Amino acid sequence: MDSLNMQGLFAIIANFISFLMSFFLLTVKSKNRLGNILLAVFIMLCSIDVSGIILGQSLTNNKELYEIIKSTSFLIFPFFYFYVLSICYIDFKLKIKFLCHLIPFISYNLIILIAYLFTQNDLMQLKLNNLLLFFNTYILKFQALIYLITIVHELKIYKKIFLENYTYGNIGIYKWLSRIVMVFLVTLPLSTIKDLSYFSYHQKIFSLSVIILTSVALLMLCWFILKALYSPDFFRGVYYDMNTFRRNKNGENKAIELELSSDSLALMEQLRKHMINKQPFLEPKLTLQELALQMGIPARKLSLLINQYSRQHFFDFVNMYRVEKAIEIIEKSEKKEYTIQQIYFEVGFNTKSSFNTAFKKHTGLTPSEFKKSKIIDFSTNNKKMV
The missing domain is CATH 1.20.1070 (Rhopdopsin 7-helix transmembrane proteins)
Structure with missing residues (x-):
């Protein structure tokens, strides 16, 4: 041809x-x-x-x-x-x-x-x-x-x-x-x-x-x-107003940064307590706007607070708590039979790939590797006790 x-x-x-x-x-x-x-x-x-x-x-x-x-x-x-x-x-x-x-x-x-x-x-x-x-x-x-x-x-x-x-x-x-x-x-x-x-x-x-x-x-x-x-x-896309976003980047952020300087530490501590006690991260579709509403502060202010004092985006900040919750579940001996799918659904992730990515970013191991290492440690400790 x-x-x-x-x-x-x-x-x-x-x-x-x-x-x-x-x-x-x-x-x-x-x-x-x-x-x-x-x-x-x-x-x-x-x-x-x-x-x-x-x-x-x-x-x-x-x-x-x-x-x-x-x-x-x-x-x-x-x-x-x-x-x-x-x-x-x-x-x-x-x-x-x-x-x-x-x-x-x-x-x-x-x-x-x-x-x-x-x-x-x-x-x-x-x-x-x-x-x-x-x-x-x-x-x-x-x-x-x-x-x-x-x-x-x-x-x-x-x-x-x-x-x-x-x-x-x-x-x-x-x-x-x-x-x-x-x-x-x-x-x-x-x-x-x-x-x-x-x-x-x-x-x-x-x-x-x-x-x-x-x-x-x-x-x-x-x-x-x-x-x-x-x-x-x-x-699936996101909602976005280009003009609002670009305007916020310039003028509004400076005003919020000045406001944050006075009460930032107290707000950050309040946010951490809210994440631990109320566990809003367990909601798979949690957004910045929803968390800001729970905290009673403007969404843009919450975003800057997280960015400046945790050095993370909202996405990584929430996933950090989800991963810590997953680690807690894996380490509990009575829940060793939990599958990876059950764990990531329980802590707020809705896909295995996003769970694996966040978990490895936080611990350096995949969920399966981490779970396997904990099972080995648990078995070793039991043998020593015997």
């Missing part, structure tokens, strides 16, 4: 899987309907992009239509950016101001329109073709890089909000999306090589680049499907 046929085969497979996945996302009932729609559009745009080689051959007599189809590449990263926001933040909505993200796409199509109107002017055609080439080779790659950097920034904000306000679930969304961004960053130079080899008539390099990019697209698509099937609760 020659490289051209292989490209076509990969493109057909990618289009078929993309269509099925998009159809599923658009028809399935979900709480995150907007996220599903954005992901479906993103997948179809990627499919159109990687199948460009077939479109290029079949539309040689209609250059304008081919260029219009190619212009959809300028929509890929805006829709990926919107998708990231939609799964990170439950209250995300599309707004009129987001239309500015369509400027490169509209600009490219305006150039195509002008080129169509001036088909008889060879000099104008040459200039416009060079401009389209500039858009495809440089502007498109620059746009992708800017969006990827912006997404990384938004993911860092999401991680900060999650750690400071929530304790249930894990930080999996951040890690997973970060890996996807890394894949895009790796394939970006390869995409540039593909374009340059096409315009410089290096057919072998171009064909190989297309095959690799199509393969990566297929693997990423399968990755999306498996993640959605096996981790349906994985795409």
